[in-house]
Amino acid sequence: MAKEMIAMLLAGGQGSRLYALTQNLAKPAVPFGGKYRIIDFPLSNCVNSGIDTVGILTQYQPLVLNEYIGNGQPWDLDRLHGGVHVLPPYQQASGSDWYKGTANAIYQNISFIQRYDPKYVIILSGDQICKQDYSEFLKFHKEKNAEFSVAVMEVPWEEAPRFGLMVADEDDRITEFQEKPKNPKSNLASMGIYIFNWDILKKYLEEDEADPASENDFGGNIIPNLLRDNRRMYAYHFSGYWKDVGTISSLWEANMEVLDPEHSGINLFDDDWKVYSRNSGMTGHKVGKGGKIENSMITDGCRINGTVKHSILFAGVKVEEGAEVEDAVVMGGSIIHSGAVVKHCIVAENVEIGQNAVVGAMPADGEKGVATVGSGVSIGDGAKIGPNAMVKTNVKGGEEQW
């Protein structure tokens, strides 16, 4: 039974700029928004758009991601025909290889795609926070009778040089592609989300693989080759919320934006476009007699006996009496002991912050550092973690780290 469109989700990224957060897990598995992981967004988009077959290409630290995806049931992707499939690199009769680039990752899974005999393939990126209806994108692709379409965002001209840019005519047909140019001719940034006609994608993947000089990258090789051959390529304008959470500060910022859906445009509270995730299964959160919560998001299993302001707490976080949490992202299972002060920072999963310890600080003197504490780390009583610190190992009581 042929599928109209299947999705291939690139989830192999190491996310090296997230440092302490991606020591043991791939970037798409990084927790986000109180009870989600980044990959929940593209997966939920797929389901909400009617795509029921998704291949997830993994490579770097895949254990957490594999376990999290499981059989895909939380996203309604446990299907008889199709559903979600985790696709790590594997050994073939002709030899084996790691995924050498984004295009090579798809190339190595041509036989997977072929099984579903799709008309279209959508290539997604596993490291963006974005709610997007891919069926609208496909509609555009069909209307333009395109062979390749790319979702683009208008970005401010001064920021344009940081992106891969699509230069398009009035009909949105792409005439040129500029990768991080000094002198941009366009402010339409590629979101790294593509729809291909399957026959075209297959042809260009095979051609690209045969070229020993190629880096096997969509942006670097496939798109330029399509342009060279004057293929029908179109740019699809997307204007909703989109954020690449590739750095600590952008991850922190995106979390804070979730707290203000009225202004930021990222609304996780929309019943018509739910974001699905694997559930913690914990009981409701409890605010004790001394607890105080302002403008925050709290989820199941939390116990709040201290003060929480403008923060996001994931499942099972404990904030003891007299502790203060502000402008912070505190991931699942972390404990903040009494009197500790946790501000303007990201605290990863299962961290323990000792009594009266200080982690991070509110921005002052133009300093905007987001202190980061890696998962499983224990911060001793009275220890001090500066606003720019990146903590990967335990910090003893009373010590300071900047």
Add this chain to the structure above:
Amino acid sequence: MVKSNADALGILFPNSYDSLIPELVTERSMASIPFGGRYRMVDFVLSSMVNCGIDNISLIVRRNYHSLMDHLGAGREWDLTRKNGGLNIVPPFAEKSVKVYNGRVEALASILEFLRSQKETYVVMADTNIAANFDFNALIDAHIKSGADVTVVYTEEEIPQSAKEAHGVGQDLYYTLKTDDGGRVTDMYLNSVEDGIQKFVMNYYVVNRELLIQQISEAYIRGYVYYERDIIAPHLDKMNVHAFKYDGYVARIGNLKSYFDENMKLLDDANLDALFDPSPIYTKIRDDNPTRYVGDAKAENVLVADGCVIEGEIENSILFRGVHVGKGAKVKNCVLMQDTEIGEGADIEYVITDKRVSIGAGKELKGADTHPMYIAKRQKV
């Protein structure tokens, strides 16, 4: 074969004690009464069984079971979508001979064929009016060790006032025990009104499956209705019935007041931990987003599930999933079930709102601690 599962199958009676709490069961059964912020009563006994490796569980339903079926679905959240065993909901009229049952005997008679075809040595039976994190393995082990025909679980407590008051109505029988030093039950009393600490039956039983089939076949022919009254109590001299004391945390729903009190008790961390820490309690997943505290929200001593938006003040209350408390609203000593809407500036105290109740802006509603005010499902105030 590796034996990781208990050698017992489970049978639940979701409608037992429905009549104690008529307000909450007009559209549901005892088993599907919401409890503790995000659960239904059935979740506790069902999860306890699953956590003990009992993965063949039947629910014999009698009436108003739509909400229960909706809640349980195929049983996936409790890991009960199994090829062998799993979740089995038995409605009335499922077979030609099956009617709406009265006591346990008639209920069990309707599944005799099923019981005969199962492989497990033991049957664990339970009602759903109690929320407990119960270790069924300890019960089964004690049953095997004592060599009893039937083992009855009890708690040591005073007979709740709600039970004494309700007594006399057919479905609401309760039992107390006397035992000898070896733990064998010597007497079983029906609807006792004795004061002081009693051995109060929890309505959890283990019995050997073959024996149960025999007991039910015989009792059904004689027209017996109640398992305890008609089968166990009169035959304590011939039958080896043992008592098993449970001293863990028990939340027993006896009437609307005790429903309110048992919810409120969970605001004490010690109680919350006692009920939820021993092993996980599973429930239907709704995919709510985390709860949001906005603007001038204030919260003190509350248990809140996901999916709520709090813009007002909440105190000493239990909020189920998807509750919205508007700006300036005050909620004190309340139990607000799923998707309750509290309008801006409303002021409510000692109120239980059922699912999807909506309280208009500025409305003031006060119950009393002895008589919480109940507002039925989907009502608009």
